[in-house]
Amino acid sequence: MTARTSYLARQILRYSITLFIIITLVFLIPRMMPGDPFISLLGEDVYYRSPELVSALKAEYGLDRPLPEQYISYLYGLLKGDLGYSIHCSQPVWDVITYKMKWTVVLLLPSAVLAAILGIVLGSISGWQRGQRTDTSITTLFLFIYSMPHYWLAMFFVLIFAFYLGVFPLSGITGGGLVGWRKLQDILWHMALPVTVLTLFGATYNYFIMRGSVVQASRESYVLTARAKGLSERDVLFRHVLRNAMLPLVTVIALDFGFMVSGALLVEIVFSWGGMGTLVYDAVLARDYPLLHGSFLVIAAFVLVSNFLAEVIYAVIDPRIKGR
Amino acid sequence: MRTDRLRSALVCITAVFIISLSIGLQAIAADSGTDKSSGGSESDREAVTLRAGLYTQEYPSVFNALRRPSYNQLNELFAVTHVGLAVFGPDFTPEPCLAKSWEVASDGRSIKFYLVDNATWHDGTPVRAEDVKFTYEYWRDNQLYRQGGWLNEYLDRVDVEDEFTGTVYLTQPYAYYFIKSLFPSVYIVPKHIWEKVDKPREYGEPDGMIGCGPFIFEKIDRDADTAYFKANPDYFRGSPAIDRIEWKHYRTVDSTLLALKKGDIDVIIDEAPSGVLVPSLMNEKGLTIEVGPNPGLPLLIFNYKKYPLNQTMFRRALSYAIDYQSLVDAIEAGYGEVPGAGILSSCIVESNPEIPKLEFNLTRSNEILDSLGFLDSNADGIRNLPDGSELQFQVIAWTDGKDMRVAEMLSYMFKKVGIDLQPYTNELSVLQKMVWEDRDYDMHIDFHDPYMTALGFATIDLVPMQYGTCTDPQFSQLYNATMSAKDPDELKRTVYDLQDYYSAELPGIALYWSKSIYPYRSDRFEDWVPLEGYGLTSHQSWFNVEPVNG
Numbered sequence: 001m002t003a004r005t006s007y008l009a010r011q012i013l014r015y016s017i018t019l020f021i022i023i024t025l026v027f028l029i030p031r032m033m034p035g036d037p038f039i040s041l042l043g044e045d046v047y048y049r050s051p052e053l054v055s056a057l058k059a060e061y062g063l064d065r066p067l068p069e070q071y072i073s074y075l076y077g078l079l080k081g082d083l084g085y086s087i088h089c090s091q092p093v094w095d096v097i098t099y100k101m102k103w104t105v106v107l108l109l110p111s112a113v114l115a116a117i118l119g120i121v122l123g124s125i126s127g128w129q130r131g132q133r134t135d136t137s138i139t140t141l142f143l144f145i146y147s148m149p150h151y152w153l154a155m156f157f158v159l160i161f162a163f164y165l166g167v168f169p170l171s172g173i174t175g176g177g178l179v180g181w182r183k184l185q186d187i188l189w190h191m192a193l194p195v196t197v198l199t200l201f202g203a204t205y206n207y208f209i210m211r212g213s214v215v216q217a218s219r220e221s222y223v224l225t226a227r228a229k230g231l232s233e234r235d236v237l238f239r240h241v242l243r244n245a246m247l248p249l250v251t252v253i254a255l256d257f258g259f260m261v262s263g264a265l266l267v268e269i270v271f272s273w274g275g276m277g278t279l280v281y282d283a284v285l286a287r288d289y290p291l292l293h294g295s296f297l298v299i300a301a302f303v304l305v306s307n308f309l310a311e312v313i314y315a316v317i318d319p320r321i322k323g324r
Numbered sequence: 325m326r327t328d329r330l331r332s333a334l335v336c337i338t339a340v341f342i343i344s345l346s347i348g349l350q351a352i353a354a355d356s357g358t359d360k361s362s363g364g365s366e367s368d369r370e371a372v373t374l375r376a377g378l379y380t381q382e383y384p385s386v387f388n389a390l391r392r393p394s395y396n397q398l399n400e401l402f403a404v405t406h407v408g409l410a411v412f413g414p415d416f417t418p419e420p421c422l423a424k425s426w427e428v429a430s431d432g433r434s435i436k437f438y439l440v441d442n443a444t445w446h447d448g449t450p451v452r453a454e455d456v457k458f459t460y461e462y463w464r465d466n467q468l469y470r471q472g473g474w475l476n477e478y479l480d481r482v483d484v485e486d487e488f489t490g491t492v493y494l495t496q497p498y499a500y501y502f503i504k505s506l507f508p509s510v511y512i513v514p515k516h517i518w519e520k521v522d523k524p525r526e527y528g529e530p531d532g533m534i535g536c537g538p539f540i541f542e543k544i545d546r547d548a549d550t551a552y553f554k555a556n557p558d559y560f561r562g563s564p565a566i567d568r569i570e571w572k573h574y575r576t577v578d579s580t581l582l583a584l585k586k587g588d589i590d591v592i593i594d595e596a597p598s599g600v601l602v603p604s605l606m607n608e609k610g611l612t613i614e615v616g617p618n619p620g621l622p623l624l625i626f627n628y629k630k631y632p633l634n635q636t637m638f639r640r641a642l643s644y645a646i647d648y649q650s651l652v653d654a655i656e657a658g659y660g661e662v663p664g665a666g667i668l669s670s671c672i673v674e675s676n677p678e679i680p681k682l683e684f685n686l687t688r689s690n691e692i693l694d695s696l697g698f699l700d701s702n703a704d705g706i707r708n709l710p711d712g713s714e715l716q717f718q719v720i721a722w723t724d725g726k727d728m729r730v731a732e733m734l735s736y737m738f739k740k741v742g743i744d745l746q747p748y749t750n751e752l753s754v755l756q757k758m759v760w761e762d763r764d765y766d767m768h769i770d771f772h773d774p775y776m777t778a779l780g781f782a783t784i785d786l787v788p789m790q791y792g793t794c795t796d797p798q799f800s801q802l803y804n805a806t807m808s809a810k811d812p813d814e815l816k817r818t819v820y821d822l823q824d825y826y827s828a829e830l831p832g833i834a835l836y837w838s839k840s841i842y843p844y845r846s847d848r849f850e851d852w853v854p855l856e857g858y859g860l861t862s863h864q865s866w867f868n869v870e871p872v873n874g
Contacts, residue, residue: 034757043470044756045470045473046467089385090525172549173547272576282381282382
């Protein structure tokens, strides 16, 4: 077994253990919250008036069984690839999640990529020109954006660009009643503002990490060597500094992808975008245990896979890890 | 080398966009088939289409007329496809609808109804008395909403006499109350569809929206979060004045109002925006705000199990400590009025105009508290009970922000007469358990729906689905008399008596009478007929509303 294979095997084992712990926690935590999933299904009138109906429903969904028994049943379902049946949505959990996830990915994948590009490019330039006018201007602007709540900026954009200027729609995924390419155009038009808001926030975060990293790397002796070799400033930045400065950002960007399924809740609400954020929010309010298990599990899986990929990329690009 | 890297990076970025684009395309491909079947034709584009907005947490994931999270705005949405035996008139009087007439038995225990003979379901099947019998028993047996509980408690049976005639038998002499509250609110559903459905709350097939109302459900577009309806040309009361409705869902009131101001929608269903939002709507070109009385109201409810909240004089002292006009001004921006001691808003037919308004009088409040012996014995600014404990209470504010603002204002007002009132809020389920199940609270603020239910549900433990704690036999007797009234005159008389009791005993206090505020695009449609408290999209509106410019 090579050193790299051994490294990856250890990581896989570690992630498997983490996943098992997460599966257990996502089973337990929703059940520790006060409330009952059947209140939202029946309404409070019926819930408090008809205990026999509530008991029958609990038995039907297996929620009357002892917790260990429910847990084993849940694990058994997962092994079969069955995430369960949503009490609140009256549909299989997998169907609900795949529908919502589709729209979250459509919204957040471009945002994460654009935020990474913007953060890397501007962070590098600012870090390399530390203290100069470009750095000061960009840092001031990004600090301003970074200090705002997501939802506030989202509302501001809605007000300015959708309401007053009328160049974008106020909310939603599509206006409805369209098919084919016109629908695609309409979706892209609806995506513009939420993607911009999410990109700006993602970019500010990436920007500050990248900037700090470039500032730190630019003091290293290999930079001096590169300059002494007669390389242009541009070559020093992009061929030497950037490669080393990128390392911490790889983790951040990977985590961005991981958290993107859950991180846009408020932006989704402001733009009435029916993705995973609003799904989790509604599931929490409804105490829909199966839907919460499924949603949290998918989110956790995203984070783990992203982390794992970050580690793999690290192993590929960082010679210090290559050698371990 | 650098060119290769650049190319690789570009390929990666392009791949990401292609993936997200392909997901969008896949969504389009998935529903393009269904889209072709509805809308988009030339004739549809020329049709008169109303674009309505609805703000609520979410559209139900299963769209059928019997699936609502609770009794909320969706009730009004389903009222376009479904009707009851009666509809509410503008003053909440039940007017004939699916039943062209009815007769109440002299003992008040049965109602004979006569159906119209030209009503058909949207699938062409005629509506029969068997459907009515099935519906009432189905709502009862499946415990559907508040009405289901009421039917479970008081419906004995429904007998069918012929295709268009039947009799509803009750276990108590509550026939007139039944007509007034359940005839309009229990939507009749087709037996031939629902008899095969065991779990109405989970049923998601398209025929679950088949009714006999003025509009036919076409589809719900989940991507657009919009439900589509078309006019029912065979509706037994005539064809509606508009051809199509596009009903769009919004998650917040702010986004709904922005859409209205921008002209994306023409009207909002049901829920009236708070008075404090009115200034932002004024002077908007093409927008008109219909302001009317609101029969709904916020109530302060006391727990009779706790001393001294079970003392009439103490409750009276509290009533004098409330600055009602300040509540109207701060919570509703002046769109309201000081309430009467009989609780019911003056716009309700059965409200007694002779009952005086509640009075803000700190001097009187302090005098009563002093006379009860509740003095500030330790000079800390808070009065003490005779046993030395502080006069300290908790008031439950439900999760709505408006409730908490009201609770905070009450806390501030009561402090002026030496009473410490702590606003309390928590998870909705925790509060529901405290109020509904354990009845373990001092006071709570509840916003009541329109209609006269506020008199009964708030404060007594007489009929099901209440959270009150007052068990005074006199009150129960008076309330029972309102339920047993056999005609409008008797109902009015008994409600007057009950309001007298409220005025004298104050088992609950109305905090203000607010206004209904209904903004709509008057440059698109006019001549709405509001059902005060439930919005502009009333049954009457569908036949009265006129598109502007033809």
